[in-house]
Structure formats: structure tokens, C-alpha cells
Amino acid sequence: MSSNQIKKLVRGIPEPTIRRMPLYLSYLKTLDLNEKTYISAPKMAKVFGFDATQITKDIGYTNVVGKTRVGFDIKELIPAIEDFLGFNKKNDAFLVGVGNLGAALTKYGGFEKTGFKILAAFDIDPTKVGTEINNTKVLHLDKFQNLAERMHVTIGIITVPDEYAQQIADKMVSWGIKAIWNFAPTPIKANEDIIVENTSIYSNLAVIIKKLK
Numbered sequence: 001m002s003s004n005q006i007k008k009l010v011r012g013i014p015e016p017t018i019r020r021m022p023l024y025l026s027y028l029k030t031l032d033l034n035e036k037t038y039i040s041a042p043k044m045a046k047v048f049g050f051d052a053t054q055i056t057k058d059i060g061y062t063n064v065v066g067k068t069r070v071g072f073d074i075k076e077l078i079p080a081i082e083d084f085l086g087f088n089k090k091n092d093a094f095l096v097g098v099g100n101l102g103a104a105l106t107k108y109g110g111f112e113k114t115g116f117k118i119l120a121a122f123d124i125d126p127t128k129v130g131t132e133i134n135n136t137k138v139l140h141l142d143k144f145q146n147l148a149e150r151m152h153v154t155i156g157i158i159t160v161p162d163e164y165a166q167q168i169a170d171k172m173v174s175w176g177i178k179a180i181w182n183f184a185p186t187p188i189k190a191n192e193d194i195i196v197e198n199t200s201i202y203s204n205l206a207v208i209i210k211k212l213k
């Protein structure tokens with residue numbers, strides 16, 4: 001993790017902490033509560049390869065306090081992390097670009113446990129407009145603004161080809177979108193008041209390929 005990232009704060013919380021929390025949550029949910037009711041920071045440290053002090057510090061943001069020797073009450077910790085992450089609230093999104101990646105994200109059921117839902121997908125290809133992906137309608141891009149306003153959708157996902165990503169981002173912003181999750185390889189730019197998360201699968205891939213060599 002770069003020192004640049006470590007300094008970044010989101011509402012007073014270090015961004016790396018926010019990135020680690022979903023990892024803790026997913027792991028805690030795999031535990032059998034009949035076998036285990038408490039988990040210690042050193043045990044979690046072993047699982048994740050992080051420092052135990054770091055884990056205690058991260059969990060401290062949820063206000064859950066560990067018990068000496070036994071650690072954190074898992075039943076208390078799971079909803080506390082969900083609450084911290086806002087995963088227990090509704091977060092609705094619209095997606096633009098129903099290619100293979102866009103369709104896969106639209107289909108993906110795993111988002112449900114985070115309260116995140118892709119309410120509709122948009123495209124300009126007439127062979128795609130009017131179809132459905134697992135009950136999610138694919139609509140023409142022309143309908144985006146009106147529907148976003150009516151449905152109070154403020155998150156946009158971009159899965160169009162790279163060359164169109166910035167133009168879609170600009171449109172989304174002009175249509176009232178406040179947060180953009182971009183999957184096109186080139187990072188998109190927007191005003192500072194817009195939340196932009198660029199997810200380049202090629203960066204992860206590059207690390208794997210380079211390490212293999």
C-alpha cells in the first residue's frame with residue numbers, strides 16, 4: 001500500500017481501513033457461530049497477514065470493544081462492521097454498457113448482501129435495449145436521466161469500451177450522478193465533489209503476470 005493511500009481520509013477514517021473492513025466482514029461470515037463466538041485480533045491477523053494492532057485499530061472504528069484474552073464477540077462485530085460500511089442501507093445504482101463485463105456485474109448476486117443493487121442497465125445497441133438480465137431491464141441510454149431522477153439513483157457504473165468511458169462519465173454527472181464506479185481501463189476524471197472509483201482489472205492482472213516472470 002502506498003504512503004499516499006495511507007494518508008487519505010474518508011470522513012476522518014483512513015481509506016485503507018475502509019478497504020480492509022469488507023475482508024473482515026466476509027471472513028467473519030464464514031465462521032460457524034456454534035463452534036466459535038469470539039475472535040481475537042491475533043487470530044484475524046494470521047488469516048489476513050496484517051498486523052494485529054492494525055486490526056484492533058480498524059475494528060476500533062466500529063466502537064466494538066474486545067474482551068481481554070478472548071477478543072471480539074463475532075455476533076456483535078458482524079452487524080457493527082455492516083453498519084460502519086453502510087452495507088445495511090440501500091445503495092441503488094445504474095449501469096451503462098451491457099457487454100460481457102456489464103452483464104456479469106448486473107447478474108452478480110453477491111452485491112445483495114451489501115445493500116447494493118443495480119436497478120437498471122443502459123446501452124445504445126438496439127439488440128440489447130429492451131432485453132432483461134436476470135429481471136434487470138436493459139434500457140436505452142436516453143432514459144437514464146429521467147429514471148435516475150425519479151428513482152433517486154446517485155451511483156453510476158461504467159462498463160462501456162475505454163474510448164467512451166469519459167463521455168459517459170460526463171453525461172452521468174450532468175444527469176445528477178454523485179458517485180461513479182468505473183471499470184474502463186483508463187481512469188475517468190470528474191469534479192472533486194464527485195466520488196470516482198476506478199477499478200482496473202488490468203492493474204491486478206499486470207501484478208500477477210509480472211510476478212510470474
Ligand code: ATP
Nearest residue numbers: 096097098099100101123124125141159160161164
Ligand atoms: P459485446 O460483444 O457483447 O458488446 P463486450 O464486453 O466486448 O461485449 P464492449 O465492446 O466492451 O462489449 O462494449 C460494452 C457495451 O457498451 C456494449 O454493449 C456496447 O453496446 C456498449 N456501449 C458502447 N458505447 C456506448 C455508449 N456510448 N453508450 C452506451 N453504451 C455503449
